Amino acid sequence: MAEDCVFCAIVAGRIPSTKVAEDERTFAFMDINPGSEGHALVIPKEHAPDLLSIPAEDLAACALMGQRIAQRAVAADGLGADGVNLVNSCGAAAWQTVFHFHLHVIPRYAGQPGRDSLQLPWTPAPADVTTLPALADRLRP
Ligand code: 5GP
Ligand code: ZN
DSSP, X not given: OOTTOXXXXXXXXXXXXXXXXXXXXXXXXXXXXXXXXXXXXXXXXXXXXXXXXXXXXXXXXXXXXXXXXXXHHHSTTTTOOSEEEEEOOOSGGGTOOSSSOOEEEEEEOTTOTTTBOOOOSSOOXXXXXXXXXXXXXXXXX
């Protein structure tokens, strides 16, 4: 647990939250400033600042919990969403504001602006394909 971490405080119950689910490694709760109806967050119970530092077992557990909640978001007897975005922001430059790893599970509703006002945050444009091999080389783990 990290001092002054709002999500550690939520796991510990020192800050109230609306719980969706939990398991041995993860805790899921409703986002207080939702981007769409039913926007939830999945976090590891053990503090890790971000995607680069979270242990593999906790990352896998968060992904699986995210999948389970996404399935409920889409289910007819759940939220009846049309799709889901799983989003992680890693680093302030990538819009991360809380430095305890979290997955956003954001249900999406086609043609229902009252439930979903999200916009694609970039303008898709064709790549200069000649640059792609060198970029791929530099990314390769
Ligand atoms: P980030 O910007 O780091 O990707 O996402 C942080 C998210 O945490 C935001 O969507 C924000 O609304 C949510 N959040 C921040 N503080 C709290 C809180 O105290 N309770 C809940 N439920 N969500 C929070
Ligand atoms: Zn924390």
